[in-house]
Amino acid sequence: MPKKYHIDIKEAPARFVPVGRSTILDWEGGCLRCFKCVKRLCIYDAYNKRDFDATRLADTIDSVCKNCLRCVQMCPGRVISKKENPEYKLLGDSYWTADIIVKQSEMAATGKIPVSGAGYRGPFTGPGFDSMWTDMSEIVRPTRDGIHGREYINTSVSLGRKRQNLSFDESGAPVIAPLCEHEIPVPMIFAAPPLNILSENVLKTFALAAENLGMLTEIPVKNWGDFLTPHLKSLVPVMGINDVDAWADLIAKVPMAGFVANEVVPDDFVEKFKARFPGTLLMVKIPADERAPRRVPAFAEEGTDVMCLVADVNGKGMGENSGKFISQITREVHGRMVDLGVRDSVTLLLQGGVALAEHVAKAVICGADAVMVDLPVLLALECTYCGRCNKGLACPVQLENVNPEWGKKRVGNFMAAWRNQIIEVLGAMGIREIRRLRGEVGRAMFFDDLERDTFGRLFGKKKAVPASEGANP
Ligand code: SF4
Ligand code: SF4
Numbered sequence: 001m002p003k004k005y006h007i008d009i010k011e012a013p014a015r016f017v018p019v020g021r022s023t024i025l026d027w028e029g030g031c032l033r034c035f036k037c038v039k040r041l042c043i044y045d046a047y048n049k050r051d052f053d054a055t056r057l058a059d060t061i062d063s064v065c066k067n068c069l070r071c072v073q074m075c076p077g078r079v080i081s082k083k084e085n086p087e088y089k090l091l092g093d094s095y096w097t098a099d100i101i102v103k104q105s106e107m108a109a110t111g112k113i114p115v116s117g118a119g120y121r122g123p124f125t126g127p128g129f130d131s132m133w134t135d136m137s138e139i140v141r142p143t144r145d146g147i148h149g150r151e152y153i154n155t156s157v158s159l160g161r162k163r164q165n166l167s168f169d170e171s172g173a174p175v176i177a178p179l180c181e182h183e184i185p186v187p188m189i190f191a192a193p194p195l196n197i198l199s200e201n202v203l204k205t206f207a208l209a210a211e212n213l214g215m216l217t218e219i220p221v222k223n224w225g226d227f228l229t230p231h232l233k234s235l236v237p238v239m240g241i242n243d244v245d246a247w248a249d250l251i252a253k254v255p256m257a258g259f260v261a262n263e264v265v266p267d268d269f270v271e272k273f274k275a276r277f278p279g280t281l282l283m284v285k286i287p288a289d290e291r292a293p294r295r296v297p298a299f300a301e302e303g304t305d306v307m308c309l310v311a312d313v314n315g316k317g318m319g320e321n322s323g324k325f326i327s328q329i330t331r332e333v334h335g336r337m338v339d340l341g342v343r344d345s346v347t348l349l350l351q352g353g354v355a356l357a358e359h360v361a362k363a364v365i366c367g368a369d370a371v372m373v374d375l376p377v378l379l380a381l382e383c384t385y386c387g388r389c390n391k392g393l394a395c396p397v398q399l400e401n402v403n404p405e406w407g408k409k410r411v412g413n414f415m416a417a418w419r420n421q422i423i424e425v426l427g428a429m430g431i432r433e434i435r436r437l438r439g440e441v442g443r444a445m446f447f448d449d450l451e452r453d454t455f456g457r458l459f460g461k462k463k464a465v466p467a468s469e470g471a472n473p
Pocket of ligand 2: 195196197378382383384385386387388389390394395396397398399
């Protein structure tokens with residue numbers, strides 16, 4: 001029985017008033033001054049907690065209100081109404097939606113899984129990970145103690161090469177060569193987000209959070225500073241192929257070092273690295289382009305420990321794969337490695353488009369061992385993905401000055417909520433170890449497959465949806 005992993009939740013309220021989904025319109029005219037006003041019946045006490053945030057010119061009731069509409073429906077004078085908040089609609093973009101941004105911040109504050117309300121009335125399918133559904137056949141047979149009780153579901157994964165075969169010496173004794181491995185308690189590694197906000201405080205937050213959770217976090221060496229030295233055991237410095245000599249002392253002290261293989265990689269790079277740093281895992285990050293199904297197995301055969309397929313922040317592939325989503329590319333790479341018989345010789349990660357906890361489980365089903373999580377870590381720190389930092393403008397939530405101790409709690413809470421959601425998915429599928437989910441495409445349905453094999457035959461070809469309305473990538 002593996003040791004039970006648990007994340008302690010520590011309340012960490014937001015520093016700024018969150019943007020509410022809708023706004024209350026409360027006209028005094030026509031008010032009947034009822035003895036028992038509906039405003040006193042709000043179970044979230046939204047009216048009593050009401051305030052005005054002068055810094056953001058915002059009515060705080062909009063973020064406390066949970067949109068149950070009780071007050072709107074029950075007011076006999078009909079003086080209360082609700083309207084969509086225009087500020088909310090402007091958050092994020094078509095992939096990183098306002099809902100994702102606001103819920104991520106809520107999870108970071110409380111560590112709780114957000115409740116979405118009465119039933120899902122959205123579209124049948126969507127772009128990216130929304131075009132696949134996981135098998136929930138075991139949800140009708142909950143275990144006696146519940147998946148958060150005695151029935152332990154293991155979310156840990158091991159990074160590094162797996163032993164492929166046994167060898168024996170002349171006397172017949174097994175020869176067991178030591179393997180370089182590193183276990184992480186959740187199938188996630190924090191990654192540097194594509195935003196120009198990686199200040200000392202932000203990086204310190206990433207490092208403290210990873211250390212606190214027993215996880216790893218990527219740090220680009222161009223942002224390296226001495227303030228990171230106390231956290232070396234949780235750090236993955238990432239650099240170019242030609243930077244090994246300059247960072248050799250650091251590489252020797254960390255559990256894993258990452259290299260971006262955009263340029264041509266010397267033939268003996270992997271062999272030389274493994275000989276020089278036997279105790280450090282080698283991760284190679286390659287673009288998720290049309291060459292990936294050929295390059296990943298080739299690196300695996302050379303002895304690379306961990307491969308990471310990198311898509312853009314919305315999960316779209318690169319080069320000729322720009323029309324494909326990272327889940328599809330991962331399926332192709334995983335399948336190719338299985339065909340070549342080299343799948344277990346390397347750990348496969350993906351980066352890009354992981355915005356929700358369910359995306360982690362779906363990425364694993366598509367063949368990844370674990371994922372790199374980038375933007376959600378900043379969303380947990382109240383980033384609203386406005387893009388101002390990339391234009392050299394001031395960050396509206398002053399993220400560069402974030403308190404690392406507060407940030408550590410926020411990131412811990414969001415990981416607790418994500419891990420609990422992953423456990424819910426695994427429990428509903430009747431799977432007790434995330435490692436067993438890898439590549440189990442038979443436990444999911446893919447919209448494109450259904451469309452091709454079933455719906456297309458019955459109802460004809462799917463109409464193209466304009467990109468602005470969320471077409472499948
Ligand atoms: S809509 Fe519901 S949660 Fe919001 S203020 Fe009215 S009663 Fe409270
Ligand atoms: S809130 Fe805007 S400016 Fe601040 S880090 Fe996020 S994207 Fe950048």
